[in-house]
Amino acid sequence: MSSRTTSSRCSSPWAGEPAALGRLIAASCALWVASGCLEGSGRGVGDVGATSAVDAGRGDDALDPRTGCPLNPAPGPDEGPRAYMTLASSDQVAVFDLSDPTSPRALRCAPIDPNPDWSDEPFDLAADPRGWVVTVPHGFGFLLGELWSFEPGAVDSPRTLELVGEPDHVALSPDGDTVYVTALQNIERPLGPYTEPGQFMVVDRATWAVEAQYPLGLGAAGLDVAPDGSRVVITSAGTDELYVYTPSSGDFRGVPVGPSPTSGSPTYQPFYVALADGGALAWVSALKSDDARLIDLERGELLAAVDLGEGAAPRDIVWLERQGLVAVAATGRDEVVLIDAATRAVQARVPVGPPAVTGGAPYGLAAVPGSSWLLVANSANPDTAATLGALVVIDVERGEVVTERPVGFGPRMIAVVP
Secondary structure, three states: OOOOOOOOOOOOOOOOOOOOOHHHHHHHHHHHHHHOHHHOOOOOHHHHHHOOOOOOOOHHHOEOOOOOOEOOOOOOOOOOOEEEEEEOOOOEEEEEEOOOOOOOEEEEEEEOOOOOOOOOOOOOEEEEOOEEEEEEOOOOOOOOEEEEEEOOOOOOOOEEEEEOOOEEEEEEOOOOOEEEEEEOOOOOOOOOOOOOOEEEEEEEOOOOEEEEEEEEOOOEEEEEEOOOOOOEEEEEOOOOEEEEEEOOOOEEEEEEOOOOOOOOOOOOOEEEEEEEHHHOEEEEEEOOOOEEEEEEOOOOEEEEEEEOOOOOOEEEEEEEOOOOEEEEEEHHHOEEEEEEOOOOEEEEEEEOOOOOOOOOOEEEEEEOOOOOEEEEEEOOOOOOOOOOEEEEEEEOOOOEEEEEEEEOOOEEEEEEEO
16 A cells, blocks of 8 residues: 555455455445545545435434534533444544434534545444544555544543554453554455464553554454453454453463364454353354354354355344344345344344445444344445445344434444443
8 A cells, every 4th residue: 555645455444354245345445436535536435425415314413415424513521321433434433322222313423534635444443431442544555553532521632542554443441441452454455365463452541552562363353351351352364263362461372263273364254253151152253154153262162153144244243141142243135133142043134224225234233231222333335435324223122123323424333331
């Protein structure tokens, strides 16, 4: 890649993680070509939206067609039940009021745009009552990636921290004092073979400094933290493994997600992970094999592989303890799949599509604690550059969509603070 010049790789809203479906890669490249980005005309996606006939709402719910963010931002501090969603294609994080999770309201957007001439593609985020942190991979140029931190009452003055290129996923320790970050390091080879070791970083939230950094596997991607903070589990997409990190000792151990772990050219391509049973079990979404895999981390054993359907290209995965379900974003099939954890079988398939558009692209997921509501960051139709994304609310007990709220361009990941 070269800074501020045409790249041989389209820097797309799908950057920051390997895409399993060629149509998603091609569609995102087409988006950027359509927007003029690859012809040096600047940002692009916002420009397309500005001239497109999109239903952006009216009154307090009206959205700016350039960014898909509220035209009338709500004043006041960032407190109360909230959802935060990255908008990779418009360099924003949308903030939603979750006072009524069945009717979320977009309050405002926080711009994440240190490089205005190109898309910086904020990707993953984690949040707690102390604030929220966001990974910013920087899709173009020889720019270091960054980690941004926002605090309630100071959303206009975030802290930033330079990291190794392509920071990808992020998670907080249960006490909120530590930030864990992965870096993929292989974005120019989204389908492999992976040749560069991924990176895993430990950041002190108070000093806002990297405490430790480790090369890890090939293509370090998703991660999750045990409820007691005793372990962090990281996916290695290029070696078909999970790495279990113990914060107290700094030790790692590898756990395969299937037979014969590969080196560089994955068979399963594990990318997202959700811990269950107090961190003893790991549910993993496998992009290449189109399934969700259940791993016993204590014994290092594959317990189940649940078929999600051809072309599922699964992204985010979450454990819904209250219902005993696992939810998986089957991005390639425009649906969220609900798996019964006891029977290890598909219980329901929930079609997800943005308003007035055929075909969605569910991506990030987040459960609202103590409820049956699941929030979905829906990236809208990947074949249509100017289509608004949506925040979708699913009732997992009924297995159906409750509401959809159009917002932004390129929604990716989502986090909830109850």
